[in-house]
Amino acid sequence: MANIGIFDVLGPVMIGPSSSHTAGAARLGKIARTIVNQPIKDVTFLLHGSFRETYKGHGTDRALVAGILGMLPDDVRLKDSIAIAESEGIALRFLPADLGQVHPNTVKFLITDSNDIQWEILGSSIGGGLVEIYEINGNKVKITGEYPTIITCHDDIPGTVSKISTLFYENKINIAFMTLVRSQKGKDATMTFEIDDSISEEIIDSIKAIDGVNRVILINSLGGF
Numbered sequence: 001m002a003n004i005g006i007f008d009v010l011g012p013v014m015i016g017p018s019s020s021h022t023a024g025a026a027r028l029g030k031i032a033r034t035i036v037n038q039p040i041k042d043v044t045f046l047l048h049g050s051f052r053e054t055y056k057g058h059g060t061d062r063a064l065v066a067g068i069l070g071m072l073p074d075d076v077r078l079k080d081s082i083a084i085a086e087s088e089g090i091a092l093r094f095l096p097a098d099l100g101q102v103h104p105n106t107v108k109f110l111i112t113d114s115n116d117i118q119w120e121i122l123g124s125s126i127g128g129g130l131v132e133i134y135e136i137n138g139n140k141v142k143i144t145g146e147y148p149t150i151i152t153c154h155d156d157i158p159g160t161v162s163k164i165s166t167l168f169y170e171n172k173i174n175i176a177f178m179t180l181v182r183s184q185k186g187k188d189a190t191m192t193f194e195i196d197d198s199i200s201e202e203i204i205d206s207i208k209a210i211d212g213v214n215r216v217i218l219i220n221s222l223g224g225f
Contacts, residue, residue, distance in 0.1 A: 029067020
């Protein structure tokens with residue numbers, strides 16, 4: 001039996017009406033913003049399943065945009081988020097989509113940042129305000145936003161996992177959860193580490209310096225979800 005806490009029963013503190021369609025959507029948007037980590041110029045939201053069918057009535061559109069703006073689910077500005085984003089010059093589009101065999105409350109963010117770099121981020125609101133990010137720019141990941149998270153994109157060569165794990169050990173960083181996915185043997189691989197404590201930029205620089213590591217994404221804190 002899964003462990004269920006009092007906040008799972010009562011639900012998250014939020015601006016309503018739905019923990020899945022509103023609070024979860026805001027969290028997904030905030031994680032996407034944190035991953036991009038640059039000012040955002042343009043966002044297309046591809047809405048799947050019940051997100052596609054009920055996004056206006058449940059405020060999913062406003063919640064997703066609120067997250068993109070960095071707001072938490074209980075921010076009173078959430079109801080005005082679309083107007084706020086447009087006033088900041090952010091172009092917004094909401095499009096129905098069939099994203100395949102995924103959770104019905106799923107969205108794919110197509111984001112252009114201020115450097116004209118394009119991002120594709122796929123995630124779902126899985127109930128009670130809980131979320132999961134599954135994919136970043138085609139790389140499989142698993143991010144819940146419950147822990148500080150490090151994502152590494154690297155060459156699939158022997159020793160990479162050991163070197164990063166050793167770095168964590170030497171700095172007394174405890175790994176709560178870890179996933180490793182590769183496209184095929186000897187090609188690209190992605191690791192996701194959810195850890196117990198925030199991590200410094202110095203550690204991130206040390207990971208970037210490891211042979212074969214091409215990119216490191218840090219999600220240190222999502223502001224008290």
